[in-house]
Amino acid sequence: MSHGVRGRTSRSEVTPDVAERVADAMQALSAPSRVLILAQLRERPHSVSELIDAVGMQQSAVSHQLRLLRDIGLVVGDKRGRSVVYSLYDEHVAALIDQAVGHVEHLRLGAVSRSSQRAAS
């Protein structure tokens, strides 16, 4: 199929620096546990306890991942009493999650899980 070179829009060149930032951001979506957390937060804000319950991970693991997501800037935490309610940073993050999920629907990758890279010679 021909994929014509679509008009040369002013799309920023992906320099090594940009590539690193892209990788950093996408890294947030590269672990199932984080995808689950983000998917929950896309529905509505959740406290940490709610997230723990929703994704079935340990408190510490959730907290660690939330810190990562906070550092990357995808989520924010609002302290309410002794709870902390987390939400997505903004709509762009929600859109990013939607698109990631959407693309996966399309790329029906039953191909290989990232564990099997074995080939007998």
Next chain:
Amino acid sequence: MSHGVRGRTSRSEVTPDVAERVADAMQALSAPSRVLILAQLRERPHSVSELIDAVGMQQSAVSHQLRLLRDIGLVVGDKRGRSVVYSLYDEHVAALIDQAVGHVEHLRLGAVSRSSQRAAS
């Protein structure tokens, strides 16, 4: 290829299974080297040698990453003589890359990268 078993065309629930597939796909964009490779291929197909030159990696490293991208289904390789010309699998992949880059432009809030983790609360 109608294979959709779930009649849920709206936003599908992100089950652990879906989360794993999302993570798997996003994992492809979670390493700078792969982002660079994909960005090159988004412009136009490249042979492996061209990619090596474009991204400044070693032949073996590029080949390994291409295999990963092939396995995930993001790129395809076409053998032409002794070269192999790689291209993105389809437009959806191109869109995925565009969106990832676009979102990073937006998320350029000065979020720290993984290296320097600071508690900000």
Next chain:
DNA sequence: GTATCATATGAGCAAATATTCATTGAACGT
């Protein structure tokens, strides 16, 4: 005050990853 709940954090560890080195194989030129 002390106890308890909710979350954050650090150390340590196992598993996954990304790269390099060395080798292999296939396609071409001579």
Next chain:
DNA sequence: ACGTTCAATGAATATTTGCTCATATGATAC
């Protein structure tokens, strides 16, 4: 046939990652 070039592969390695355990901090209840 031989040698050369382009790419793929396997093994080894260093780094990164995600989790658990233990502990710390902060807020509320008693």
